[in-house]
Amino acid sequence: MSLSANASLEVVRATLREFDMLPGNAPVLAAVSGGPDSVALAHVLADLKIPFHIAHFDHQTRGGASAEDAAFVKNLAAELAVPLYSAGRDIAAEAADSPMSFEEYAREARYAFLVETAKAGACAAIATGHHADDQAETVLMRVLRGTSPRGLGGIPPKGLREGMPIVRPLFRLTRDDILAYLRERGHAHCHDESNLDIGFVRNRIRHELIPQIRHEYNPRVREALGRLSDAQRTENDLLASMTAEFMQRCVSTEGAIQRKEFREGHRALQRRAVIELAWRYGAEPDFQRDDQAVDFITGTASGKRFDLGSGVQLVSGKDAVEIAQSPQHPVDRSEVPVTVPGETPAFGKRIVLTALEAPPVESLSSYCTPRRQVVDADSMAGEVIVRHRRDGDRIAPLGLGGTRKLKDYFCDLGIPPAQRDKKLLLTAQGEIVWIIGHAVSANAAVTDRTTRWIQIEVVDETE
Numbered sequence: 001m002s003l004s005a006n007a008s009l010e011v012v013r014a015t016l017r018e019f020d021m022l023p024g025n026a027p028v029l030a031a032v033s034g035g036p037d038s039v040a041l042a043h044v045l046a047d048l049k050i051p052f053h054i055a056h057f058d059h060q061t062r063g064g065a066s067a068e069d070a071a072f073v074k075n076l077a078a079e080l081a082v083p084l085y086s087a088g089r090d091i092a093a094e095a096a097d098s099p100m101s102f103e104e105y106a107r108e109a110r111y112a113f114l115v116e117t118a119k120a121g122a123c124a125a126i127a128t129g130h131h132a133d134d135q136a137e138t139v140l141m142r143v144l145r146g147t148s149p150r151g152l153g154g155i156p157p158k159g160l161r162e163g164m165p166i167v168r169p170l171f172r173l174t175r176d177d178i179l180a181y182l183r184e185r186g187h188a189h190c191h192d193e194s195n196l197d198i199g200f201v202r203n204r205i206r207h208e209l210i211p212q213i214r215h216e217y218n219p220r221v222r223e224a225l226g227r228l229s230d231a232q233r234t235e236n237d238l239l240a241s242m243t244a245e246f247m248q249r250c251v252s253t254e255g256a257i258q259r260k261e262f263r264e265g266h267r268a269l270q271r272r273a274v275i276e277l278a279w280r281y282g283a284e285p286d287f288q289r290d291d292q293a294v295d296f297i298t299g300t301a302s303g304k305r306f307d308l309g310s311g312v313q314l315v316s317g318k319d320a321v322e323i324a325q326s327p328q329h330p331v332d333r334s335e336v337p338v339t340v341p342g343e344t345p346a347f348g349k350r351i352v353l354t355a356l357e358a359p360p361v362e363s364l365s366s367y368c369t370p371r372r373q374v375v376d377a378d379s380m381a382g383e384v385i386v387r388h389r390r391d392g393d394r395i396a397p398l399g400l401g402g403t404r405k406l407k408d409y410f411c412d413l414g415i416p417p418a419q420r421d422k423k424l425l426l427t428a429q430g431e432i433v434w435i436i437g438h439a440v441s442a443n444a445a446v447t448d449r450t451t452r453w454i455q456i457e458v459v460d461e462t463e
Contacts, residue, residue: 002180003173011177012044012169019158021167026124027051028167029085031114032076034069034190037129039076040178041170043187045127046080052127054080055117057110058088061194069190085117089398097370097437103200112397112409115164120402125165130155133175136225137205144205148287149268153236154229162408174222243272251277256320263298270294274308281325283312297321335387338426341454346386347424349458353380356453364446370437371459377452379444382429386436388421395432396442406432409439426456 003011016022030045032038032054045052056073058066070086077084095105114126139154157171170178182189198204213221246269250261257277262270274293278285285293285308296306296314306314315322336346341355355377361367364374393406410420424436433444436458446453 002176005181005184008173008177008181009044009047011172013048015157015172016048016167016169019167019171021127021158021165021169022050022124023165024124025051026122027053028125028127029053029055029114029118029121029123030127031110031129032056032073033129033192034072034076035129035192035195036178036182036189037131037134037170037175039187039189040181041127041129042076042080042082043185044169044181046082053083053085053121053123055114055126056084056086057113058086059091059106059110060088061092065193069192072188072190083121085121087113087117093368103202111161112404115162116402116404118164123164125167126161127167127169129170129178130168131170131173131175131178132226133206133222135171135229136210136222137202139225139229140210141202141205146287149232149239150236152228153233154225156233239268239272243269243276247273247276252320255280256322257297257314258320259297260319262321267294270297277323278308278312281308281310281312281323283308283310285309333388333390335385338384338386340380340384344386347388349386349424349460351386351426352457352459353384354455354457356455359446359450359453360455368440371457373434373440373456374446375433375440375444375454375456376446376450377454378450379433379441380428380454384426384428384433386424386426389423389425393425393432395435395439397439398442398445406435409435424458 022028028045028050030038030042030052032042033056042052042054054073054077056070058070060066066088070088074084074086089109091106091109092102094109095102117123118126135154139152142151142154155168155171157168159166173181181187194200195203196207198207210221218224246265250258250265250273252258255277257273262273265273271290271294274290274297275285278290278293289309293306293308293314296304296316300306300316302316302318304316306316308314311325313324315324336344338344338346338351338353341353343353344351356374359374368374389406394403395406395409396403397409407420410423423438425432426434426436428444431443432441434440434456
């Protein structure tokens with residue numbers, strides 16, 4: 001039985017109070033895709049007279065159908081008389097050249113846009129349309145894949161990303177409540193056919209597994225999984241504070257783990273302490289490796305080493321275990337001038353720049369690859385060089401607006417710290433034009449105003 005529209009509004013009002021989701025009087029940035037959840041979010045914020053802006057990120061998928069969603073959201077913002085911020089990229093093409101899955105890459109790109117937009121617009125928080133069914137699906141998916149107790153906490157009602165609060169006002173509503181609210185109020189929304197594609201794990205869980213569990217085992221499985229995540233988040237908060245206290249006792253200011261004090265801790269705290277320390281050094285051990293690391297610290301003789309991954313090792317001593325990182329090759333700080341047009345050898349690659357009188361194809365999104373880009377020739381004026389990153393580097397990523405620290409961009413893509421120094425940058429007049437293999441600067445991108453084009457190709461010297 002779904003709630004009435006007015007009852008749903010009261011649930012949202014209570015959720016906002018329960019989790020203190022609206023700090024200050026600044027507007028929130030509502031992430032609106034055009035689907036029922038996010039459209040309901042926008043209308044609910046309007047009904048509750050909460051000041052908000054709308055942000056829409058077009059993943060440019062479904063054979064162009066996503067453009068219809070973008071147009072719908074534009075009309076919705078006009079109907080509600082709120083500011084709209086929009087951007088779009090060919091995420092499928094980008095994700096194909098990334099180690100991340102399409103869903104992971106799309107989520108990271110979307111959140112990077114949202115955070116950048118919220119900060120630029122002086123918004124108090126980013127609001128998303130996640131609800132109780134999303135929570136149940138997430139928890140069940142993590143159980144099936146294997147997760148830690150922290151993972152059982154599911155989607156938090158309120159989080160933080162790069163200093164920006166992420167709030168989920170519809171957290172206590174079900175999908176049925178949301179659809180009933182839209183029907184009762186006569187609000188239209190878009191239909192994303194990809195949500196029916198059972199090629200995606202989440203969709204199989206949503207359309208096959210949960211209905212089967214509801215029919216054959218527990219008709220209230222959604223509520224059961226929601227209670228589990230609520231309980232686990234509360235226990236996670238307690239364990240996090242206990243872990244911090246435990247680490248104060250057993251980890252020295254230099255980062256060495258004191259074995260005697262570590263042995264005195266509960267194994268749950270020991271595991272969490274290892275994870276916290278590993279994260280500080282850029283490693284992300286899975287549960288099995290984390291568990292083995294605890295045994296290494298508590299029982300291994302002096303002089304042994306244990307690999308935590310990502311070049312991070314534990315080195316056992318008599319009384320303490322040190323954390324060491326494998327020596328990295330020093331970053332090559334040299335810079336190589338690039339011939340425009342022409343061919344330039346640099347860092348084991350050949351950088352080939354070709355002047356074009358016209359774009360090579362009508363649509364560059366499918367033509368460009370991690371090794372080939374086409375940019376506006378006017379952006380290549382002055383000295384063009386290729387080099388590795390430096391402290392303080394910034395880029396203006398296409399579609400995000402403004403500039404972004406290169407370090408933050410790499411972090412959002414999930415590129416480990418040890419790999420970031422290996423990335424090559426093509427710059428012109430000191431500004432990044434292309435992170436080779438990744439983003440092109442918005443200042444160099446081809447637009448309708450482009451009159452001259454340059455193609456950049458990167459070829460391994462061995463090819």
